[in-house]
Amino acid sequence: MSEIFTKSMARNIYYGGSAFFILLFLALTFDTSIALPKRDHRENITPQVAQGKVVWEVNDCVGCHTLLGEGSYYAPELGNVYKRRGGGAFIKAWIKMMPTNIPGRRKMPQFNLSEEELDALVAFLKWSSEIDTAGWPPNIEG
Amino acid sequence: MQYSSQSVAKPYFIAAIGLFVGQILFGLIMGLQYVVGDFLFPLIPFNVARMVHTNLLIVWLLFGFMGASYYLVPEESEKELHSPRLAIALFWIFLIAGALTIVGYLLVPYARLAELTGDSVLPTMGREFLEQPTITKVGIVIVILGFLYNIGMTILQGRKTVVSIVLLTGLVGLAVFFLFAFYNPENLVLDKYYWWWVVHLWVEGVWELILGAILAFVLIKVTGVDREIIEKWLYVIIAMTLITGILGTGHHYYWIGAPEYWQWWGSIFSALEPMPFFLMVIYAFTMVNKRRREHPNKAATLWALGTAVMAFLGAGVWGFLHTLSPVNYYTHGTQITAAHGHLAFYGAYVMIVLTMISYAMPMLRGRAAANSNKAQVWEMWSFWLMTVSMVFITLFLTAAGVLQVYLQRATENPLPFMVVQDKIALFYWLREIAGVIFLIGLVVYIISFFVGGESKKWKTRFDAL
Ligand code: HEM
Ligand code: HEM
Ligand SMILES: [Fe+2]
Numbered sequence: 001m002s003e004i005f006t007k008s009m010a011r012n013i014y015y016g017g018s019a020f021f022i023l024l025f026l027a028l029t030f031d032t033s034i035a036l037p038k039r040d041h042r043e044n045i046t047p048q049v050a051q052g053k054v055v056w057e058v059n060d061c062v063g064c065h066t067l068l069g070e071g072s073y074y075a076p077e078l079g080n081v082y083k084r085r086g087g088g089a090f091i092k093a094w095i096k097m098m099p100t101n102i103p104g105r106r107k108m109p110q111f112n113l114s115e116e117e118l119d120a121l122v123a124f125l126k127w128s129s130e131i132d133t134a135g136w137p138p139n140i141e142g
Numbered sequence: 143m144q145y146s147s148q149s150v151a152k153p154y155f156i157a158a159i160g161l162f163v164g165q166i167l168f169g170l171i172m173g174l175q176y177v178v179g180d181f182l183f184p185l186i187p188f189n190v191a192r193m194v195h196t197n198l199l200i201v202w203l204l205f206g207f208m209g210a211s212y213y214l215v216p217e218e219s220e221k222e223l224h225s226p227r228l229a230i231a232l233f234w235i236f237l238i239a240g241a242l243t244i245v246g247y248l249l250v251p252y253a254r255l256a257e258l259t260g261d262s263v264l265p266t267m268g269r270e271f272l273e274q275p276t277i278t279k280v281g282i283v284i285v286i287l288g289f290l291y292n293i294g295m296t297i298l299q300g301r302k303t304v305v306s307i308v309l310l311t312g313l314v315g316l317a318v319f320f321l322f323a324f325y326n327p328e329n330l331v332l333d334k335y336y337w338w339w340v341v342h343l344w345v346e347g348v349w350e351l352i353l354g355a356i357l358a359f360v361l362i363k364v365t366g367v368d369r370e371i372i373e374k375w376l377y378v379i380i381a382m383t384l385i386t387g388i389l390g391t392g393h394h395y396y397w398i399g400a401p402e403y404w405q406w407w408g409s410i411f412s413a414l415e416p417m418p419f420f421l422m423v424i425y426a427f428t429m430v431n432k433r434r435r436e437h438p439n440k441a442a443t444l445w446a447l448g449t450a451v452m453a454f455l456g457a458g459v460w461g462f463l464h465t466l467s468p469v470n471y472y473t474h475g476t477q478i479t480a481a482h483g484h485l486a487f488y489g490a491y492v493m494i495v496l497t498m499i500s501y502a503m504p505m506l507r508g509r510a511a512a513n514s515n516k517a518q519v520w521e522m523w524s525f526w527l528m529t530v531s532m533v534f535i536t537l538f539l540t541a542a543g544v545l546q547v548y549l550q551r552a553t554e555n556p557l558p559f560m561v562v563q564d565k566i567a568l569f570y571w572l573r574e575i576a577g578v579i580f581l582i583g584l585v586v587y588i589i590s591f592f593v594g595g596e597s598k599k600w601k602t603r604f605d606a607l
Contacts, residue, residue, distance in 0.1 A: 104179055
């Protein structure tokens with residue numbers, strides 16, 4: 001780089017540019033937090049939904065599945081599984097049935113969840129399926 | 143080695159390499175589970191192997207960054223490290239806490255581990271990359287704070303250079319953004335929004351400052367180019383990093399419930415994120431071409447150039463591939479993501495740590511300026527084996543990803559996930575073969591440390607200045 005563009009100019013761009021974009025990012029974050037309640041329907045986060053999120057976490061479901069496209073790519077997307085499988089009955093039956101007995105097929109462990117935990121999980125997955133995700137996923141297969 | 147306290151870097155580098163081996167072994171286990179679904183089930187379920195794989199990666203990279211800092215900072219500051227004893231104590235604390243956590247993952251069901259470690263007091267577990275029990279996270283914070291104190295005191299009391307200040311800024315940023323790992327609201331959307339402040343603002347923000355500082359240090363040492371020139375480039379690169387990367391976070395906000403305007407902010411700014419990586423390639427090659435001396439450590443120069451190129455490919459090219467929101471709509475959370483994650487992490491952060499180890503380890507082991515020719519030849523073989531096989535892992539995952547997107551998301555009659563996975567199994571087998579070659583490369587790398595021969599010195603006294 002030529003002598004016209006000096007080190008101190010580069011440094012000023014670094015400090016000035018970073019400061020500016022940090023502030024802009026915080027402003028957008030602020031705006032997002034105002035817009036979010038309409039999109040995440042937080043009024044529907046009952047204690048049961050919150051408990052479902054805990055069950056989801058302490059069993060590390062995200063270690064095999066994606067949820068809204070984030071997580072692991074080993075097993076089906078679950079953000080819309082409530083809709084894909086037409087409600088909670090399938091989900092509960094499925095989790096109780098695990099693991100499948102098919103040799104060579106990918107396995108989901110048996111978690112020995114109680115009825116209460118299963119219902120909470122279903123409530124959490126139902127709430128998740130109602131988040132406004134800008135039309136994602138492209139189709140019901142996730 | 144100019145300062146005796148730099149030697150604390152050595153155990154950090156050795157631990158890093160040891161954990162790297164563990165990471166790859168678990169990668170291979172998962173790679174096989176992708177095609178032989180009941181392999182090691184229920185002994186090691188896939189999710190357990192995955193958290194071991196990714197957490198080992200992060201922990202060994204942190205060991206690498208810390209070792210690099212302990213080596214670099216005394217030399218830049220022209221004084222001994224503030225407290226070598228603290229550095230050694232923190233080394234053991236970090237290693238033991240890390241090992242216990244991994245053993246916990248492997249021996250106890252995850253839900254039981256959460257219970258045993260009191261996760262309900264402050265639930266932070268069960269989120270990707272942040273699977274560590276809350277007490278481990280607290281331990282990580284303590285270790286990083288002690289480390290920052292040690293490094294910070296050394297820098298503040300000694301000569302302040304652009305390289306050391308940028309490094310310190312990156313490390314402080316690493317600590318600050320990690321604090322968001324403790325924020326885990328009931329609302330999944332908020333949880334995800336701030337989760338990215340750890341993950342994205344690490345790898346596409348503050349870690350790039352660490353990367354830039356280490357690369358600048360090694361380039362100054364091996365090329366002898368005037369520090370002023372290198373520092374100017376460093377400022378330009380990190381300026382671009384933060385100008386594009388902070389708003390670039392938006393590329394993770396397209397489909398998680400955040401407002402639609404993030405599709406614009408995220409697409410535009412993240413599309414510019416490859417620029418600093420591209421500049422890094424030009425800069426590394428320009429500096430090596432302008433070199434004013436012939437450093438006898440050819441392997442370190444190869445790693446340094448390799449870092450710039452592979453980081454550009456993995457982060458820049460493979461990142462750009464899926465970062466525009468209309469593309470990401472189809473590729474989000476597929477094998478395309480995995481392909482990019484692998485090449486970017488390897489090219490940028492694995493390779494920069496190996497660059498520093500390559501440069502520093504000969505001196506740490508009391509050799510003149512570099513290993514023997516023979517040892518360097520082994521090391522360069524490992525460079526090519528690992529790098530080329532990682533490129534193939536990426537290509538196979540990309541092929542799998544393209545087919546997955548087509549069959550599951552972009553055709554008239556979309557097929558279910560598991561059906562699609564069956565159809566693309568061939569590419570998972572190929573990935574696994576490339577993974578085995580990667581492991582062979584890693585073994586060659588370790589062997590290179592045990593190859594003897596006469597270590598290389600500077601050709602002339604003038605060169606060593
Ligand atoms: C060295 C720097 C980088 C590293 C280590 C890195 C690593 C990763 C990883 C591991 C993920 C997956 C996260 C998850 O599990 O959900 C990811 C996602 C992503 N990265 Fe990067 N990345 C880097 C730079 C970039 C750059 C420069 C771009 C854009 C040009 C980019 C674009 C993306 C996008 C769009 C996703 C989301 C993929 C999805 O929707 O599933 N990355 N990155
Ligand atoms: C022997 C070579 C390797 C194999 C076979 C392998 C395999 C895997 C597999 C199967 C996954 C899980 C993908 C999923 O969630 O479904 C994974 C994730 C991951 N691996 Fe590896 N891996 C290898 C080497 C590496 C290396 C060298 C790195 C670091 C550079 C790395 C970094 C990662 C990361 C960051 C993730 C999370 C990816 C994401 O969320 O997108 N792996 N690996
Ligand atoms: Fe990102």
